[in-house]
Amino acid sequence: MVLLFNIIFQVTDAISFLLLSAIGLAVIFGMMKIINLAHGEFITVGAYGTVVTAKMGLPLPIAMACGVLVTVIFGFILERLIIRYIYGRPLDSVVATWGISLIVSQAFLIIFGPSTEGLKSPLGSFQVGDYSFSEYRILLIFVSFLILVLLYLLFMKSSFGTLARATIEKPVTSSALGVDVQKVYTITFCIGAGLAGLTGALYIPTMTAVPSLGQAFIVSAFVSVVTAGASPFVGLVPAAAFLGSFQTGITFFYHATIGLIGLLFAVIMIIRFLPSGFSGLIKRGR
Amino acid sequence: MKNILKYVLSSLFAVFMFAGVSQAADPIKLGILEDETGNFSIAVIPKIHAYELAVKELNEKGGVLGRQLKIIHYDTQSDNTRFQEFARRLIKKDKVDVIFGGFSSASREAIRPIMDKNEQLYFYNNQYEGGVCDSNVFVTGAVPEQQFSTLVTWMMEKYGKNVYTIAADYNFGQISAEWVRQIVKENGGTMVGEEFIPLSVSQFSQTIQKIQGAKPDVLMTLLVGAKQASFYEQQAAAGLGIPMATSVNVGQAYEHRRFKPPALENMYVTVNYIEEVHEVIKSGKFHDKSKDFVKRFRALYPNEPYINMEAANAYNAINLYALAVEKAGSTDMKKVRRALETGISFDGPSGVVRIDPKSHHGSHTIFLVHVDKGHVVKIPKIWENIEPYWLGEAGCDLSKKDDYSQYTPSNPPSN
Numbered sequence: 001m002v003l004l005f006n007i008i009f010q011v012t013d014a015i016s017f018l019l020l021s022a023i024g025l026a027v028i029f030g031m032m033k034i035i036n037l038a039h040g041e042f043i044t045v046g047a048y049g050t051v052v053t054a055k056m057g058l059p060l061p062i063a064m065a066c067g068v069l070v071t072v073i074f075g076f077i078l079e080r081l082i083i084r085y086i087y088g089r090p091l092d093s094v095v096a097t098w099g100i101s102l103i104v105s106q107a108f109l110i111i112f113g114p115s116t117e118g119l120k121s122p123l124g125s126f127q128v129g130d131y132s133f134s135e136y137r138i139l140l141i142f143v144s145f146l147i148l149v150l151l152y153l154l155f156m157k158s159s160f161g162t163l164a165r166a167t168i169e170k171p172v173t174s175s176a177l178g179v180d181v182q183k184v185y186t187i188t189f190c191i192g193a194g195l196a197g198l199t200g201a202l203y204i205p206t207m208t209a210v211p212s213l214g215q216a217f218i219v220s221a222f223v224s225v226v227t228a229g230a231s232p233f234v235g236l237v238p239a240a241a242f243l244g245s246f247q248t249g250i251t252f253f254y255h256a257t258i259g260l261i262g263l264l265f266a267v268i269m270i271i272r273f274l275p276s277g278f279s280g281l282i283k284r285g286r
Numbered sequence: 287m288k289n290i291l292k293y294v295l296s297s298l299f300a301v302f303m304f305a306g307v308s309q310a311a312d313p314i315k316l317g318i319l320e321d322e323t324g325n326f327s328i329a330v331i332p333k334i335h336a337y338e339l340a341v342k343e344l345n346e347k348g349g350v351l352g353r354q355l356k357i358i359h360y361d362t363q364s365d366n367t368r369f370q371e372f373a374r375r376l377i378k379k380d381k382v383d384v385i386f387g388g389f390s391s392a393s394r395e396a397i398r399p400i401m402d403k404n405e406q407l408y409f410y411n412n413q414y415e416g417g418v419c420d421s422n423v424f425v426t427g428a429v430p431e432q433q434f435s436t437l438v439t440w441m442m443e444k445y446g447k448n449v450y451t452i453a454a455d456y457n458f459g460q461i462s463a464e465w466v467r468q469i470v471k472e473n474g475g476t477m478v479g480e481e482f483i484p485l486s487v488s489q490f491s492q493t494i495q496k497i498q499g500a501k502p503d504v505l506m507t508l509l510v511g512a513k514q515a516s517f518y519e520q521q522a523a524a525g526l527g528i529p530m531a532t533s534v535n536v537g538q539a540y541e542h543r544r545f546k547p548p549a550l551e552n553m554y555v556t557v558n559y560i561e562e563v564h565e566v567i568k569s570g571k572f573h574d575k576s577k578d579f580v581k582r583f584r585a586l587y588p589n590e591p592y593i594n595m596e597a598a599n600a601y602n603a604i605n606l607y608a609l610a611v612e613k614a615g616s617t618d619m620k621k622v623r624r625a626l627e628t629g630i631s632f633d634g635p636s637g638v639v640r641i642d643p644k645s646h647h648g649s650h651t652i653f654l655v656h657v658d659k660g661h662v663v664k665i666p667k668i669w670e671n672i673e674p675y676w677l678g679e680a681g682c683d684l685s686k687k688d689d690y691s692q693y694t695p696s697n698p699p700s701n
Binding site for chain 2: 013109205
């Protein structure tokens, strides 16, 4: 029983990390096809927004909301200044967003210094048998699945979602039908930025506040979105579930290094044998 | 015409004069390779400032051999490739007289072959896993016989004999863990677990559960870098509650100041210096030296977040080099090396550091630092003047025989 709970916790904890790493990227890369190498910096913006406002005395949930808001504004400015010129140019987006990433992380270093005092994990811990668990991490697991459900509903079921997907798929046709393409792009990009900010806001109480903190999420984010496939909101949960369980299993029997190697090996295998990712698999199954 | 000739001649003369003057006062060039940015910058920035402090003080006293000291610093960005690139540049292009630098052991091992190939005098000023027996390399940081022989034995006496190690997965963590393993065994203890963690890992739920499953009395945390530092907050949130011991935290990246308490509750560290020494020890020589050092440091860098042990090591390194140059009467690298091998010593921020002629490592006073629930620092024990004895006893004697290797307990010098 204790062992079962322990295993379930470890697996879902790993899955929720993959999911939350990927949510912002799922929109910006998965949907809009911008290879956003500044994804980590969006997360950093959300994290620092949360830390700064929490230090000003705001309660943590409101500080987190501020962190998300700051990232949305940050995303909006970037979209207006740079990103809107590189839609449909995926290779150029690599260079542009990499540059943004360097500038932003150095700006953080200059403004905030190499390290800021972080936040303490809220809530407490509880005991199951010999093991104790952080309640906040359990909460993160539920929050990650909840966000995925909301995202699925927003982009796959709502009229805005249909509009956004149609616009990104066929911008010229949409424009001819009277859609304000530019506006839809901007809003979608801001949603993606805000989600990345949310990742930072949610994880910062468990991490050290350093300008490079967002880079810890980059690998997980890209492997999740790539293995999720063309339709990220359908494929993300199965992709994260598969990768998370695989990595946890290997780490359980060996150690973290082999776990990480295993994760990347699994990604290679998925790309090789399931080139359209998990969402492709699901669509084929239907 | 005559006037023009006079003008030309006099200006030529002036040029020669100037060139002659600048020749005599040519500065001694100190190359510095440190990570001002990247994963290790938190711990390294105080070190860079300590080099600058030492150089400024020496220059104000008239320099060394009547020559001023000049720093040429490149930001190695916590990137081993940059280390190699800039090491070559310092040697070939800038033609420096000595190189100081390196934080991670991976970066030191990346440039050590370059130093050896060019017979470049090099100071590594960081605590590390020990064992470097290299003719061209001098080490002012603490080594395992100073940090682990003291710490692990003390922890096992106080808390129990079951030890669990988590370590960063590269040469530093692997070799340090080997030291811990050996000391635990020598003292009749048991390793109940060991895990090596890649530097890119920032999520530790699984590691925490594994530790709880093994029920150790003492947890050795040999974690490195900003990402792995997240372990402490996560273990506190999960209520792990096992006494922790390390050679790297607090004394380098001042986690006790950066993290919200109680992330580091009940953590023990062996350091050869930290800024709080004079605050915790209320009187005596350690109090006075540390207070004086901090005062001078803060006069130059009032906003320094923390003055760590590597800052003291960097400060000592420059001063040891200056003493050796004075003694050798030259900046010739071979002569300076021999001068450094005469048992030269410097009275630094935490007392005398003497260079062992056999291993090129420094002796240190080691402070056992305890961090409590509110992250208040105490010093329950001081070991004075611990020699870096292991390499010398194992057969490394650079004053007699050249060597260019790194040895470990399982791979000692063979002779």
